[in-house]
Amino acid sequence: DSGVTQTPKHLITATGQRVTLRCSPRSGDLSVYWYQQSLDQGLQFLIQYYNGEERAKGNILERFSAQQFPDLHSELNLSSLELGDSALYFCASSVTGVAGANVLTFGAGSRLTVL
């Protein structure tokens, strides 16, 4: 158990639908990152939050949004789902801000299947 909790583990839904993925970071970690892992795109950085504020944005689609709550848990919202959104979505957390080695601790992932 890495200390990063992601729910749900598996999710099957239909095109056009909306889902929410949830992440609880490791205790004491202020940063939360979301990554998408698909077979053809590898591990793609989506977005980072640090202590409730958006810190960095990667290849996140406009249909996707995220937020980090005061208790530091984060949610990734995926809407108007397409077949190509099927992937493993990982959440990771870290202590550090912008200096030093950024040691990410990953959750086990949420596998999304869009039919």
Next chain:
Amino acid sequence: GEDVEQSLFLSVREGDSSVINCTYTDSSSTYLYWYKQEPGAGLQLLTYIFSNMDMKQDQRLTVLLNKKDKHLSLRIADTQTGDSAIYFCAESMNNAGNMLTFGGGTRLMVKP
């Protein structure tokens, strides 16, 4: 194109050494990392190296960094079947919010 590149696949025999290679393009990388992903699991940090270091050893793992050639390698001594996994290298840069950029991963298969 990708900023961090790795070969897709490596197969070794149990007991041999494995060397997984990675190249990166950004010379301002501050830290370089190796992560391991076992089937059905998230990524697990194996080790990391600061960019002003040439080598780091941790038990069976040896990381070599050639900053001139922007080349990073991970050597696993006495490879075991339990080492079969996907290995990702990653870089972070302080001037980019310390965000990690990952390579595409190398699948290591260890044959008994």
